[in-house]
Amino acid sequence: MIERVTVSLSATPAAPYDAIVLLSYGGPYRQQDVLPFLRDVVEGKGVPDERLEVVGAHYRLFGGRSPINDENLALARDLRRALHERGSDVPVLLANRHWHPHTVDTLRDVIAYGGRRVLVVITAAYLSYSGSRQYREHLAAVLDALAAETGVRLQVDVLRAFYNDPGFIDANEQAILDAVAELPQGRPVHVAFVTHSIPETMNDASGATGPTYLEQHRLIAAELDRRLRARFGERLSGTTLSFCSRSGSPRQPWLEPDVNERLDELASSGQRAVVLAPIGFIADHMEVAFDLDTEASAHARELGLAVARATTAGHRPEFIDALAGLVLERAAVERDPAAPRRPVVGDQPMAPDVAPAGSCRQRDGVVTGIPVTAGDRD
Numbered sequence: 463m464i465e466r467v468t469v470s471l472s473a474t475p476a477a478p479y480d481a482i483v484l485l486s487y488g489g490p491y492r493q494q495d496v497l498p499f500l501r502d503v504v505e506g507k508g509v510p511d512e513r514l515e516v517v518g519a520h521y522r523l524f525g526g527r528s529p530i531n532d533e534n535l536a537l538a539r540d541l542r543r544a545l546h547e548r549g550s551d552v553p554v555l556l557a558n559r560h561w562h563p564h565t566v567d568t569l570r571d572v573i574a575y576g577g578r579r580v581l582v583v584i585t586a587a588y589l590s591y592s593g594s595r596q597y598r599e600h601l602a603a604v605l606d607a608l609a610a611e612t613g614v615r616l617q618v619d620v621l622r623a624f625y626n627d628p629g630f631i632d633a634n635e636q637a638i639l640d641a642v643a644e645l646p647q648g649r650p651v652h653v654a655f656v657t658h659s660i661p662e663t664m665n666d667a668s669g670a671t672g673p674t675y676l677e678q679h680r681l682i683a684a685e686l687d688r689r690l691r692a693r694f695g696e697r698l699s700g701t702t703l704s705f706c707s708r709s710g711s712p713r714q715p716w717l718e719p720d721v722n723e724r725l726d727e728l729a730s731s732g733q734r735a736v737v738l739a740p741i742g743f744i745a746d747h748m749e750v751a752f753d754l755d756t757e758a759s760a761h762a763r764e765l766g767l768a769v770a771r772a773t774t775a776g777h778r779p780e781f782i783d784a785l786a787g788l789v790l791e792r793a794a795v796e797r798d799p800a801a802p803r804r805p806v807v808g809d810q811p812m813a814p815d816v817a818p819a820g821s822c823r824q825r826d827g828v829v830t831g832i833p834v835t836a837g838d839r840d
């Protein structure tokens with residue numbers, strides 16, 4: 463008698479993927495790591511160590527330890543749990559562009575354990591060269607190196623950007639509501655949305671095939687503004703978008719204003735209470751720990767502003783659920799292109815699963831000439 467085996471699709475909802483890899487930036491664990499980490503970040507650009515120590519000072523202030531690694535490990539654990547609740551036992555691993563665990567080591571382990579097909583989740587919600595193509599260039603180089611080393615070429619897909627996913631926006635909304643509750647009652651509150659600044663040329667190039675990095679943020683800011691107004695009415699004195707972590711030459715224009723300039727402006731126009739809402743970051747990176755919690759918060763207090771910082775989306779269950787949903791959506795779409803899609807918020811399209819040709823090139827659309835991950839069209 464032939465035994466009939468019924469394979470329940472729900473038992474393997476992450477199929478065809480053997481592993482999910484969170485791909486992040488990386489950051490130092492201790493003082494001895496700071497300089498080698500920064501050398502890796504600026505590799506080939508001829509930046510002297512003295513210059514690196516200026517940025518390094520931010521890390522040194524925290525004992526040489528960036529919060530990014532602990533945050534990403536927690537995110538991996540939470541995502542793994544959320545996938546497990548949905549019937550998947552697919553492993554969730556961590557890989558970094560610039561520090562341990564390096565992508566090459568994580569993916570070598572995937573190969574050693576027999577994995578052949580991987581979904582990479584870049585830990586950035588918005589699309590630009592820095593948050594998308596640069597990670598994909600990095601992946602392509604690692605896959606080439608591993609193919610040469612092991613004879614195995616992993617098949618890697620990259621999860622679409624999710625800034626306009628309802629769960630990401632809900633998580634930021636809830637985080638802001640909690641932060642408002644920390645401020646003195648009775649004062650009108652201004653909500654300052656904050657994201658990472660990038661050069662204007664990079665912003666322009668990010669719009670080659672869809673909304674620019676700035677337009678993506680404006681959509682989220684407008685949506686959150688609408689929700690907060692409905693919730694707080696008069697107590698919300700307003701919302702604005704500002705930027706942090708500008709670097710590079712002062713002659714090169716970057717997205718402005720800096721969050722500290724914004725605080726000056728708010729204080730001089732009579733504001734008394736502000737929420738710093740890091741909508742640009744999915745976890746507490748050094749930018750959040752230093753630029754917001756250290757520098758901007760101190761500046762706000764100097765100006766006489768009461769200040770509360772909203773948590774990043776990665777700390778909220780609404781976002782973890784969404785991330786698990788996004789992973790399983792992509793898996794389902796790989797099995798059946800007609801599989802249902804999650805909704806998006808607002809009038810910008812869902813970011814494509816496969817990056818279109820010419821997307822997110824670094825400067826004014828100029829071809830960088832660096833190949834990207836297999837599966838992308840260029």
Ligand SMILES: CC1=C(CCC(=O)O)c2cc3nc(cc4[nH]c(cc5[nH]c(cc1n2)c(C)c5CCC(=O)O)c(CCC(=O)O)c4C)C(CCC(=O)O)=C3C
Nearest residue numbers: 487488489503517528530586592593658660709710747748
């Ligand atoms: C848009 C964006 C994200 C968000 C998307 C994403 O998450 O990837 C991001 C993340 C991060 N950036 C980080 C660190 C650094 N970024 C640098 C330099 C730069 N970032 C840029 C942009 C972005 N960066 C840009 C346009 C530059 C100029 C040079 C260049 O064009 O490449 C430098 C060099 C020194 C300096 O110039 O300050 C460092 C050390 C860390 C780790 C933090 C930690 O350890 O917790 C994280 C998460």
Ligand SMILES: [Fe+2]
Nearest residue numbers: 487592658707
């Ligand atoms: Fe950066």
